[in-house]
Amino acid sequence: MIIEIDERKFQNIFGIDPHPFISNKFLSLNRNKVEKIVWLVENIGKPEIGLVAGIKDDKLLSPFSAPFGGFHFKKENIYSTTVDHFILLLQEYVMSVGYKEFRVTLPPNIYHQTFNAKCTSSLLRANFQSLIPEITSWVDLQQFKGVYGQKNSREYYRQALRNELVFEYTETEDDKLEGYNLIKDNRAKFGRPIYMSLDDINQTSNLWPVDFFKVSTKEGNIVSFAILYRLNPQIVYAVFWGDNELGRSQRAMDFLLLNLWSHYHKLGYKYVDLGISTEDSIPNSGLLRFKETHEAVSSLRYKFNLIN
Structure with a gap:
């Protein structure tokens, strides 16, 4: 028993x-x-x-x-x-x-x-009852070649380079707050609430390293941001990311993600877990497509229940 x-x-x-x-x-x-x-x-x-x-x-x-x-x-x-x-x-x-x-x-x-x-x-x-699985995605850094495999994504990255965007790791509290608010606004725009406060995220840094990255214009304006957990020596978990309107026109997300994959690949990580691309098990087609055109593969994350 x-x-x-x-x-x-x-x-x-x-x-x-x-x-x-x-x-x-x-x-x-x-x-x-x-x-x-x-x-x-x-x-x-x-x-x-x-x-x-x-x-x-x-x-x-x-x-x-x-x-x-x-x-x-x-x-x-x-x-x-x-x-x-x-x-x-x-x-x-x-x-x-x-x-x-x-x-x-x-x-x-x-x-x-x-x-x-x-x-x-x-x-x-x-x-046990199998609930409709979520679709989850990850990047296999062992297969990463340093460039996007998708033609359109490669072109968007080149556009970002021409826009002279800057990718940086940041530890300043001002950047963290500005980046968090950027992500929060981005998610609200697409009807995706954020369930963690910045304080929640900072508390989690007592358990494992939390990385904050920004992409800025040459004038120094933050246009995209990402927060990732280094969960173990093999896997990084992408908690939140997002851009703003200026960042979208500058191809900031395309620039951000390739730099993230390169950063963690150089550190020897095997995977970046990008989380689910579903809402109540219904695929978010645009989000799923975006991940898959930026080196991610997808599979199912199973859920079960037992009713007494």
């Missing part, structure tokens, strides 16, 4: 987090957003799979304040029968405790493709 244990015991069992959004330090930062956090493992033998989830409104949630959640596990090549066993025990646990619902969003495959495949198969066969 599945039992609750304390976080210290859970950490001792699973010394490595499959991704930072289910790490203890990230969950601790956001624990005020749920009524309770539970650490779940099987009570027999040496646990190989675990789940950390938040409880809110009588629902068991993973994630409860992150792009995605999912399971802890000892190793990727775990037996599929072990995954099946844990999922069945989890189903029994949700029903026996009496939660109204269990919801889980698995990470993109760049975090752990092998475990994702076995977990998705197991959840489906155990009759």
Whole structure:
């Protein structure tokens, strides 16, 4: 059966987090957003799979304040029968405790493709409901050649060069605030609210490095901005980006992204996770096309629930 244990015991069992959004330090930062956090493992033998989830409104949630959640596990090549066993025990646990619902969003495959495949198969066969998946995108920096593969994107980048735009990493508080407000206005224009304040982002920098980049005109006006998390030595997560009207006419985003890919490629990162291009699982066609014409590939990010 599945039992609750304390976080210290859970950490001792699973010394490595499959991704930072289910790490203890990230969950601790956001624990005020749920009524309770539970650490779940099987009570027999040496646990190989675990789940950390938040409880809110009588629902068991993973994630409860992150792009995605999912399971802890000892190793990727775990037996599929072990995954099946844990999922069945989890189903029994949700029903026996009496939660109204269990919801889980698995990470993109760049975090752990092998475990994702076995977990998705197991959840489906155990009759967990598969919600419509989100479309998520990432840039494979191992395949990046230093130029855009798309002809139009290459031309837009050349236009940006002719406009004498400047790409810079910035640490000044004034730049951060101006860039954040630029992104906020950009998202509002396209009906996409921003769920984090600048203070929230700055607090996250206590967990992992947060990078701020600006593109400016030769006169020094910021026309596009990006905020990224360096989640681990292999993956950078693009939290927010955007441009303004002047930046759009100057091709600032085309300039920004190629410089970002080059920057992280030189630092040895393997992927830039660009997040989802869907809203309530409905594709944002323009956003998805923009990412894909700027070196991104797309796949599905699976979501499951279980109603009691």
